[in-house]
Amino acid sequence: MTAPTRRGARAIAHGRHAAGAILAELGKSAADRTGIDAERTLAARPFFDAAFPPGLAAQLPDDATIVCRCEEIVAGTLRTAIRDDARDMNLIRGTLRCGMGACQGRSCAATLARLLMEADPNGTAPPAPFRARPPARPLPLGALANMTGLDSELAQIESLDDKPQAIVGDDAHA
Incomplete structure (x- = not known):
């Protein structure tokens, strides 16, 4: 870490002075503040230790476990x-729809990456994450029907002159 600039050193000194003034007003000393910070930081630790026991995340899911909740993929x-050689997260996304649900892969991407790493234990780098996609949500037909602000003149068909004419009896699809 580099030494703070002269202006930065003044800002640090001013911040310490302000913190000391606040602590003095509360009847606390700077030593009390350190104890309060450590106590506050460690207060939630028992909850996290109980909710997330060590080693729980190290286990990979068995074959029946749902990985992608949105698309129900096990x-x-x-x-x-x-x-079957699908070694890319985007390829799996495209073929199985894993990561294409409402959460866009936020609940399954990490597990899928771990499964890919399980299949290639000699791989040096983790797989590339899903390509980012713009957020999309379904739009009810009623919302389109009730849209306002559309220019009705722009929606009118002016001409069909640019459409190709069908030749009678020349149906290439028959």
Whole structure:
């Protein structure tokens, strides 16, 4: 860490002075503040230790566990796709729709990446994440029907002159 600039050193000194004044007004000393910060930081620790025991995240899901909740894709389906040479997260996304649900991969991307790493233990880098996509949500037809602000003149058909004419008896699709 580099030494603070002259202006930065003044800002740090001013901040410490202000913090000392606030602590003095509360009847606390700077030593009390350190204890309060540590106590406050560690207060939630028992909850996190109980909710997330060590080693829980180290286990990979078994084949029947749902990995992608939005699309209801189980780990076994993903492992089968990976064994069949789908070694890219975007390829799996495109073929199985894993990561294409409402959460856009926020609940399944990490597990899918771990399954890909499980299949290639000698791989040096983790797989590339899903390509970012713009957020999309369904639009009810009623919302389109009730849209305002559209220029009705722009929606009128002016001419069909640019459309190709069908030749009678010349149906290439028959």
